[in-house]
Amino acid sequence: MRAHLARVDAVIVQAVIAGALSFSHLHDVAAAAGQDGWKAWAYPVSVDLLLVAAWRRMRQLQRAGQAAGGPRLWFLVALAASLGANVATAGLLDLDDVPAWLRVTVAGWPAVAFFGGTLLAHAPHTPEGPDHKVPYPADSGPVPEPAATPATAPAPAPAPAVALPPALVDRARALAEEHRSATGRPADPDAVRTRLGLPPSMTASVAAHL
Numbered sequence: 001m002r003a004h005l006a007r008v009d010a011v012i013v014q015a016v017i018a019g020a021l022s023f024s025h026l027h028d029v030a031a032a033a034g035q036d037g038w039k040a041w042a043y044p045v046s047v048d049l050l051l052v053a054a055w056r057r058m059r060q061l062q063r064a065g066q067a068a069g070g071p072r073l074w075f076l077v078a079l080a081a082s083l084g085a086n087v088a089t090a091g092l093l094d095l096d097d098v099p100a101w102l103r104v105t106v107a108g109w110p111a112v113a114f115f116g117g118t119l120l121a122h123a124p125h126t127p128e129g130p131d132h133k134v135p136y137p138a139d140s141g142p143v144p145e146p147a148a149t150p151a152t153a154p155a156p157a158p159a160p161a162v163a164l165p166p167a168l169v170d171r172a173r174a175l176a177e178e179h180r181s182a183t184g185r186p187a188d189p190d191a192v193r194t195r196l197g198l199p200p201s202m203t204a205s206v207a208a209h210l
Contacts, residue, residue: 033102
């Protein structure tokens with residue numbers, strides 16, 4: 001437990017340090033681009049909020065098994081703004097004389113961030129897990145109970161006996177009498193039916209005439 005807390009504390013400390021440095025770099029770039037006073041401090045807040053909102057939305061869609069292209073785009077936009085500010089303060093740009101394109105980019109960021117944040121905030125809500133169940137509409141009435149399944153399927157009804165031609169009846173009775181004389185036992189209707197060359201469905205018909 002103590003080791004786990006130590007790992008968590010280290011992650012939190014690292015996150016705070018990295019966030020503070022990135023926050024400061026964004027502020028310095030915004031101030032160098034002509035955004036003075038409170039406006040320079042608002043830029044890092046805007047960038048970081050868009051980054052977090054896009055990440056959370058992207059993870060929600062991924063957990064729900066849906067495409068997350070929109071949130072991923074805004075995440076990359078915010079990441080590029082944050083990373084660009086960090087690189088700009090490494091001496092690659094003269095912050096005392098920033099180029100015009102950087103001034104235009106910084107000035108246009110609020111509109112971009114507002115548009116992206118609005119799209120992320122007003123996107124349809126997506127359930128975060130596969131166990132989410134869609135409720136029935138209020139006017140749909142009670143949920144129908146599933147039909148009961150019988151334990152065993154009913155046995156098929158026996159095929160009705162079909163009248164045999166008189167010649168077959170005489171032949172069947174002769175075979176049955178022959179069997180009774182030879183064995184002393186009544187003949188099996190199915191065996192008589194087999195000797196007559198009739199299909200299995202005719203067993204009941206043969207039995208009816210013996």
